[in-house]
Each structure stands twice: as structure tokens, then as C-alpha cells.
Amino acid sequence: NAGVTQTPKFQVLKTGQSMTLQCAQDMNHEYMSWYRQDPGMGLRLIHYSVGAGITDQGEVPNGYNVSRSTTEDFPLRLLSAAPSQTSVYFCASSQKPWQPQHFGDGTRLSIL
Amino acid sequence: DAKTTQPNSMESNEEEPVHLPCNHSTISGTDYIHWYRQLPSQGPEYVIHGLTSNVNNRMASLAIAEDRKSSTLILHRATLRDAAVYYCILDNAGGTSYGKLTFGQGTILTVHP
Numbered sequence: 001n002a003g004v005t006q007t008p009k010f011q012v013l014k015t016g017q018s019m020t021l022q023c024a025q026d027m028n029h030e031y032m033s034w035y036r037q038d039p040g041m042g043l044r045l046i047h048y049s050v051g052a053g054i055t056d057q058g059e060v061p062n063g064y065n066v067s068r069s070t071t072e073d074f075p076l077r078l079l080s081a082a083p084s085q086t087s088v089y090f091c092a093s094s095q096k097p098w099q100p101q102h103f104g105d106g107t108r109l110s111i112l
Numbered sequence: 113d114a115k116t117t118q119p120n121s122m123e124s125n126e127e128e129p130v131h132l133p134c135n136h137s138t139i140s141g142t143d144y145i146h147w148y149r150q151l152p153s154q155g156p157e158y159v160i161h162g163l164t165s166n167v168n169n170r171m172a173s174l175a176i177a178e179d180r181k182s183s184t185l186i187l188h189r190a191t192l193r194d195a196a197v198y199y200c201i202l203d204n205a206g207g208t209s210y211g212k213l214t215f216g217q218g219t220i221l222t223v224h225p
Contacts, residue, residue, distance in 0.1 A: 004155075031211055042199065042215030043156065050211075058212060090155045097211025098144065098203065103155030 002026050006091050006104035013081045013111045021076040021107050023091030031097045032074040033058070034066065036087040037106075043090060049074055050097065081111045116200045121220040124190045132185040132219055134200030139180050144203045146213070147174065147185045149196040156199065156215075159185065195223045 007022045025032065033048035035058075045058030049068040063085060065077040074093075078085060088108050092101040117135040124130040136145065147159040160167055160174045162183075167174040173186040187194055197218040203211065 033211070035213075035215075040217075042217055043213070044215070045212050048212060059214075092155070094211070100146075100158035100161065101156075101211075101213065103157070105155050106153075 004091055004093055004102050004104035006089075006107050008107060009105070010108045011110070013078075013109065015081060015083060015111060017081050019078050019081065021078075021089055021091075021109070023074045023076065023104060024072050025074075025091075025093040025102070026072065027093065027095070027102065028071060029093035029095050029102070030071070031095070031099075031101075032068065032091065032093045033101070034064070034074070034076045035090045035092065036060065036085075037090060038087050046076065046089075078109075083111050085109065086111045115214075116202060116216055118198070118200050118216065118219045120217065121222065123222045123224065124187075125224050126192060127189050130187040130190045130194070130221065130223075132187075132198050132200075132221065133182065134184070135182045136200070136202055137181045139202060140204065142204055145174065145176060145180075145183050146201045146203055147172070148199045148201065148213075148215075149194075150199070150218070151193075151196045159198070161203075190221075190223045192223050192225065195221055197221070 004025045034046040035043035037043045047066040049055045088106045090106045091104045094101040146161040148156040150156045162174045175184045199218040
């Protein structure tokens with residue numbers, strides 16, 4: 001089972017560039033979410049989705065967009081990258097919000 | 113939102129039991145207690161969760177105090193692979209925050225051979 005797959009694993013951007021972090025799950029989970037983890041810190045929620053076509057903001061949504069056109073995919077878009085967005089990004093999914101969440105291995109993003 | 117307090121770090125020897133404490137004195141009646149762990153360079157991994165009763169699974173046991181203001185994650189025989197950061201998280205089932213996990217700094221568990 002692939003579980004939650006995140007691509008790319010590593011990325012370096014220049015300030016002002018845009019990019020999309022990909023997240024796909026093959027478990028038919030309804031609930032998906034994006035977190036960021038800064039060095040030495042816990043994870044913070046960026047955006048989440050309770051199903052296809054439904055998204056909402058988490059704790060730190062500024063500078064990020066999401067969409068959920070299919071159950072499987074939940075891409076995270078950085079509109080205009082800033083050095084403060086240098087972080088490790090994790091995608092997670094679960095069948096229902098209250099059920100155990102499955103995390104991907106993360107995307108390590110550096111913005112120069 | 114109810115918060116949790118965990119020790120910054122703990123140490124154990126391999127094959128010994130480990131008791132990881134978590135205080136959550138402001139827990140509400142509908143808050144579930146979740147434990148996740150994060151191995152180096154990996155995403156968090158679900159360990160166990162419970163509401164009021166003690167819970168066991170293949171990875172660990174969760175002991176919940178009668179007043180629910182604290183809980184303890186028990187690893188019965190620590191292995192080197194258990195070295196990780198352990199997060200104790202409250203999730204309000206049915207509330208506006210459910211599914212939106214709030215990760216604190218967690219407890220860094222070091223396991224010595």
C-alpha cells in the first residue's frame with residue numbers, strides 16, 4: 001500500500017517563485033490536511049479538507065492555497081514564496097476527521 | 113482549546129518499560145486523547161488514542177487517570193526503533209477543532225542499547 005505520497009521530497013525555490021506541493025492518498029480517505037513543521041517545533045495546520053470540493057483554513061493559512069477536486073489529491077500551492085515559508089511540509093489523511101491520521105514522509109522546502 | 117504538557121525529554125534502556133506522562137488539566141468531556149510519534153526525518157505516526165478507559169494495541173498502552181486530567185503512554189519493552197518525539201494531543205470529537213491536531217513540542221525519547 002502506498003498510503004500518503006508526497007512529491008517532491010526536496011525543493012529549493014527563490015523568493016517570489018510559486019510552486020505546488022503534491023499529496024495523494026490511495027485509501028479513499030475523506031479527510032486530508034496540510035501541516036508545516038519548522039526546526040525544533042511541532043506541526044502547525046495550514047489547510048484541511050473534509051471531502052472533495054470542500055476546504056478550510058487552519059492555523060497558518062496565509063501565503064498558501066489549496067483545492068480538492070478529487071478524493072485522492074490535495075495539492076498545496078505557494079503563491080509567492082518567501083524565506084519564512086522554509087519548512088518541512090506534511091500531508092495527512094484519515095477516513096473521518098476523528099480517526100487516526102496517516103502522514104506522508106514530507107517535503108523539505110528551502111526558499112532563498 | 114485545551115492544552116497538554118509533556119516533559120521535554122526522557123531516557124530509557126532497551127527492553128525496559130517506558131512511561132511517558134501527559135498533563136491535560138483543562139480537558140473537556142468530549143476531548144479524545146491521542147498519541148502520535150515522529151521518528152527522525154519521517155512524518156508523524158499514530159500510536160494510540162482513548163476517551164475514558166485504558167486502551168491497548170500492538171504498539172502501546174494508554175492509561176487515563178480517573179479524572180482525565182492526565183494520561184500515560186506505556187511502551188512495554190522499548191526498542192531502539194522507539195526513539196522518537198512523542199506527542200500527546202487532545203482532539204474534540206464533534207467540535208469545531210476535531211481532526212485539526214495541535215502538536216506541541218512533545219517528549220524526545222532516547223533509548224539506550
